[in-house]
Structure formats: C-alpha cells, structure tokens
Amino acid sequence: MExxxxxxxxxxxxxxxxxxxxxxxxxxxxxxxxKIYGYDLNExxxxxxxxxxxxxxxxxxxDDIPWDKVDLVILATPVKTFESIAKxxxxxxxxxxxxxxxxxVKGELIEKLSDILKPNVFVGVHPIAGTEKEGIENAxxxxxxxxxxxxxxxxxxxxxKRVAKLWRDLGSKVEVMDPHLHxxxxxxxxxLPHAVAFALVDALIALSKESGIDLFQYPGGGFxxxxxxxxxxxxxxKDIFLENREYVIHTIDEFMKxxxxxxxxxxxxxxEELVELLSESRxxxxxxx
Amino acid sequence: MExxxxxxxxxxxxxxxxxxxxxxxxxxxxxxxxKIYGYDLNExxxxxxxxxxxxxxxxxxxDDIPWDKVDLVILATPVKTFESIAKxxxxxxxxxxxxxxxxxVKGELIEKLSDILKPNVFVGVHPIAGTEKEGIENAxxxxxxxxxxxxxxxxxxxxxKRVAKLWRDLGSKVEVMDPHLHxxxxxxxxxLPHAVAFALVDALIALSKESGIDLFQYPGGGFxxxxxxxxxxxxxxKDIFLENREYVIHTIDEFMKxxxxxxxxxxxxxxEELVELLSESRxxxxxxx
Numbered sequence: 001m002e003x004x005x006x007x008x009x010x011x012x013x014x015x016x017x018x019x020x021x022x023x024x025x026x027x028x029x030x031x032x033x034x035k036i037y038g039y040d041l042n043e044x045x046x047x048x049x050x051x052x053x054x055x056x057x058x059x060x061x062x063d064d065i066p067w068d069k070v071d072l073v074i075l076a077t078p079v080k081t082f083e084s085i086a087k088x089x090x091x092x093x094x095x096x097x098x099x100x101x102x103x104x105v106k107g108e109l110i111e112k113l114s115d116i117l118k119p120n121v122f123v124g125v126h127p128i129a130g131t132e133k134e135g136i137e138n139a140x141x142x143x144x145x146x147x148x149x150x151x152x153x154x155x156x157x158x159x160x161k162r163v164a165k166l167w168r169d170l171g172s173k174v175e176v177m178d179p180h181l182h183x184x185x186x187x188x189x190x191x192l193p194h195a196v197a198f199a200l201v202d203a204l205i206a207l208s209k210e211s212g213i214d215l216f217q218y219p220g221g222g223f224x225x226x227x228x229x230x231x232x233x234x235x236x237x238k239d240i241f242l243e244n245r246e247y248v249i250h251t252i253d254e255f256m257k258x259x260x261x262x263x264x265x266x267x268x269x270x271x272e273e274l275v276e277l278l279s280e281s282r283x284x285x286x287x288x289x
Numbered sequence: 290m291e292x293x294x295x296x297x298x299x300x301x302x303x304x305x306x307x308x309x310x311x312x313x314x315x316x317x318x319x320x321x322x323x324k325i326y327g328y329d330l331n332e333x334x335x336x337x338x339x340x341x342x343x344x345x346x347x348x349x350x351x352d353d354i355p356w357d358k359v360d361l362v363i364l365a366t367p368v369k370t371f372e373s374i375a376k377x378x379x380x381x382x383x384x385x386x387x388x389x390x391x392x393x394v395k396g397e398l399i400e401k402l403s404d405i406l407k408p409n410v411f412v413g414v415h416p417i418a419g420t421e422k423e424g425i426e427n428a429x430x431x432x433x434x435x436x437x438x439x440x441x442x443x444x445x446x447x448x449x450k451r452v453a454k455l456w457r458d459l460g461s462k463v464e465v466m467d468p469h470l471h472x473x474x475x476x477x478x479x480x481l482p483h484a485v486a487f488a489l490v491d492a493l494i495a496l497s498k499e500s501g502i503d504l505f506q507y508p509g510g511g512f513x514x515x516x517x518x519x520x521x522x523x524x525x526x527k528d529i530f531l532e533n534r535e536y537v538i539h540t541i542d543e544f545m546k547x548x549x550x551x552x553x554x555x556x557x558x559x560x561e562e563l564v565e566l567l568s569e570s571r572x573x574x575x576x577x578x
Contacts, residue, residue, distance in 0.1 A: 196489060234567035254495055
C-alpha cells in the first residue's frame with residue numbers, strides 16, 4: 001500500500017524529548033510530506049529540534065500554534081502530564097483533529113483522556129522502542145522501524161486505522177490490545193524489570209556504604225548489562241510507576257515471592273528445588289533468543 | 290617481562306567446561322609450551338577437548354594421569370566439587386605441585402582446600418570472565434585477555450607470584466583480595482544480580498500462568514538484556530549460591546529492603562523520594578560507562 005501516513009496533513013508533537021524527536025526525524029526520513037510542528041515548554045529543546053531539522057516550526061506557547069492546520073496531535077511528554085495537557089489543548093482543537101500519544105501507560109489514563117477530549121478522538125499508542133538515554137539530542141532516526149507498536153483504542157473507528165497506518169508507514173509492527181491488558185503486560189515485562197534494576201543499584205549503593213568498599217569498581221558478571229536500564233530517565237519512570245501503580249505493585253509482589261522462594265532454597269540448601277527453579281528460568285530465557 | 294607462564298612446565302586442568310576449555314585454548318594461543326592435560330568424568334567432554342586441540346592428553350581416570358609431570362593443577366569444575374576433588378587428588382601430588390582454581394567463591398572454601406592439600410600450596414583464583422553459555426564447545430580463545438583476575442592467597446608465597454605471572458601472561462589484570470572480602474564483593478556485584486535475574490524470569494512464568502497470557506511474547510523494554518544472565522548454567526549457579534550462602538542471603542535481604550522502599554514510594558505516591566531514588570541509581574549507573 002502507498003505510504004500516506006494515515007492521510008494526516010500536519011502533525012503537532014508535544015514534548016521534544018528522545019521519543020518525540022525520534023518520531024519527528026523518522027517521519028521526515030520515511031517521506032512524510034506535511035509540516036511537523038513541535039511544542040515544548042523548554043526553549044533549548046525547541047531550538048535543538050529546529051537546529052536538528054526535526055520540526056519545521058517550534059513553539060513554546062500554545063497560543064502561537066497554527067491549530068487550524070493541525071490534524072494530528074501526539075503527546076510525547078512524561079505520562080503524568082497528559083491529563084493537564086489534554087485540558088489545555090482541548091479549546092484549540094478542530095473537531096476532526098485526532099489526539100494520540102506515545103506513552104507507556106494506558107488503562108484508566110486512556111479513559112480519562114478520551115473523556116476530556118470528547119468529541120475529539122483519542123487513540124492510545126505505545127511504541128515498544130526507546131533507549132536508556134534521554135533528550136532530543138539523543139534522538140534516533142528509525143527508532144520505530146521493526147518495533148512493536150501497541151494501539152489501545154477504546155472504540156473502533158476510522159481514525160484508529162489512520163493512526164495505525166501512520167505507524168506502519170514508519171516500519172512498525174502494529175498490534176491492538178485492550179488498554180488494561182496492556183498495563184498488566186508492560187508492568188510485567190518492562191516496569192517491573194526497571195523497578196528491579198533501580199532497586200539493585202540502590203542496594204549496591206547501600207552495601208558499598210555498609211562495607212566501606214566501592215562495589216561499583218567491580219562491574220563484572222553481567223552487572224553492567226543487567227543494570228543498563230537503571231540509567232533511564234527518573235522523570236519518565238517516576239510517572240510510569242505512579243500511573244501504572246496497581247499493576248506495578250502487583251508484579252513487584254509477585255517478583256518478591258519468587259525471590260523469597262529462591263532465598264529459601266538457598267538458606268535451607270534445597271539443592272533439587274534450586275536446580276529446578278534455575279533450570280526453568282534458564283530454559284524460558286533461552287527460548288527468547 | 291618475558292612470557293614464562295610462571296615457569297610451570299605442564300598443567301592439568303580438572304573440568305573441561307567453558308572456563309577450563311577457554312583457559313586451555315588461551316594458554317596455547319598465548320604460547321604456553323608445556324603439555325596441557327585435561328581431566329573430566331564425562332567421556333564426550335574429554336573427546337571434544339582433544340578434537341578441539343584444547344588439551345594434549347585427556348583423561349577420565351585419575352590413575353592414568355602422569356602426575357610426576359604435573360606441576361600445576363587447576364580446578365575448573367563447579368565449586369561444590371572442589372573439596373571432594375582435592376581429597377581425591379591429594380595422594381597423587383608431588384610436594385612442589387601447586388593447586389589452583391577458577392571458581393567464583395573463595396572465603397572458607399579456600400581455607401578448607403588449603404588445609405586438605407597441605408603441604409601443597411593452594412592459590413585461589415577468580416577470573417572475572419565468562420559467558421552465559423556452558424560447555425567446552427562454547428569455549429572462547431582470549432576470554433581472559435584484559436579481564437580482571439582476582440587472586441585470594443592465604444599466605445605470601447613465591448608460588449602465588451608464579452600463578453599471578455601465568456595469568457598476566459594470558460593478558461589478565463591481576464588483583465589480590467582477601468578471600469572473605471572477595472565473597473562479599475562478588476555476592477553483591479555478581480551473585481545477587483544472577484539471583485534477581487533468575488527470580489525475575491520465575492516471576493514472569495508465574496504471572497503468565499496467572500493471567501493466561503504468554504508474557505514472554507513481549508520482550509521489549511530492556512527485558513532481554515536484563516535477563517540474559519538468567520540463561521547461565523543452573524549447576525554452576527546452584528553451587529555458587531550454596532557455597533556463598535551467607536553473603537548471598539545478606540545481599541538478597543539488602544536488595545529486598547531497596548525494593549520495598551521503592552514499592553512504598555510508589556504505593557504512597559511519594560514523588561520526591563521516588564525521583565531521588567531513581568536519580569541516584571541513574572547517576573551511579575551512568576558513572577560505570
């Protein structure tokens with residue numbers, strides 16, 4: 001099918017960070033012909049976006065944006081800001097303008113945003129792509145190519161299809177998922193691992209203090225790979241943890257059960273059970289490669 | 290200084306797995322001129338070692354080994370077997386033969402081995418190198434090049450210096466550490482992360498069962514990197530966890546404290562404390578790159 005990016009004419013990206021910037025650059029690289037407008041509260045980020053030619057026009061004030069030309073708005077700020085931004089932009093939107101996002105939390109948030117924005121259609125989108133870096137200066141052209149992109153629409157709609165087409169034209173593999181299911185799945189496979197990585201580094205800071213030895217001098221044994229994601233943006237992750245609080249807590253509890261079980265096998269020297277747990281984990285992990 | 294590999298004439302490697310095999314191949318590659326004998330209970334491994342030309346002669350029975358020619362024995366089996374092997378080989382050793390190892394646990398184990406082997410000198414060695422693969426067929430030539438190699442001698446001794454020289458001639462960076470301190474440090478930076486990775490995969494298996502969704506279909510968000518070490522050998526890791534039990538339990542407890550703190554910040558929506566914890570972990574992690 002011909003690349004038409006869902007027939008959106010001009011796109012406004014709100015939030016010029018790593019993901020917003022990568023999206024803008026990737027749209028241009030893949031041949032999107034319309035204008036890309038960028039909005040950010042931070043003047044430096046707007047300037048950088050303009051210098052990098054990620055956006056055609058950059059704005060710091062909502063009033064300045066040519067809203068009559070915008071038919072797709074994409075929220076690319078930390079998820080905690082979505083509600084407030086939706087309320088602020090609502091008065092400016094043409095009725096046919098679609099609002100979408102690239103956030104990692106869906107569920108109730110999506111329902112709230114849909115309510116706020118009605119009658120405008122909101123289409124929740126979560127691209128499974130990113131790096132542990134932050135900032136538009138670390139934007140990656142082609143970040144979404146071959147990446148899974150999860151759509152969590154609350155209604156079937158022609159506008160949902162257009163948003164799906166836009167991502168497919170960027171080379172992404174689009175998948176549709178219930179917003180609550182999405183939050184459970186990503187609490188498990190992404191938010192929990194991040195929580196664990198942050199906590200692991202925190203524990204090593206505490207163990208270093210306790211012993212007077214800088215344990216970070218000895219980053220062997222997979223530790224660097226393992227904690228790479230602990231270098232992720234604190235603001236982004238604070239928001240994700242809080243917005244997806246219930247599922248994150250549930251998966252942390254489940255993980256603690258597994259770790260307590262493993263600890264018990266070690267403490268009680270239950271060799272057989274220990275080997276069984278390690279072998280099952282190993283097999284499951286190997287099956288991913 | 291000239292490469293003399295500590296002036297050892299012929300080396301016996303006990304245990305022809307990934308580490309034993311990589312050591313044999315690396316010695317040959319770096320120009321070790323003596324014979325390398327290999328011993329393993331498993332006939333296939335002995336054959337593979339011979340086929341790969343990792344060892345000059347391979348043995349399945351201790352009686353068959355030309356002990357009068359061996360002046361260095363290196364234990365490269367899972368650590369739980371060290372005591373039993375030390376007792377078995379003791380009657381065969383010439384008095385000047387040095388016994389060493391490549392195990393990940395030192396501490397009391399080293400003291401026991403030194404006692405068993407007296408008057409032969411035992412020199413504890415832990416090369417900080419490896420992969421999550423296992424078996425001699427996955428051996429890596431040059432695995433120890435530029436790797437940290439920790440020596441944990443219980444006495445100062447000319448033989449310790451010779452073992453250090455051997456590793457330096459393989460291109461490793463030799464460091465000396467107290468055996469107990471070693472166990473605390475590696476419980477923290479290696480054994481704990483492995484325990485956490487195994488437990489994380491175990492939790493995801495449980496969460497998949499609970500929800501009826503195969504969560505392993507969605508390995509985004511750093512999950513694959515994060516759990517790579519959960520593919521490590523169950524036998525090797527069962528032994529490490531049990532042999533270094535006390536420190537491993539202590540670091541798991543410390544990690545659980547950190548995770549509970551993080552969970553509490555999320556539950557109580559303590560935004561400031563949450564950002565502070567994430568930022569400290571991030572900074573510390575970034576400082577490693």
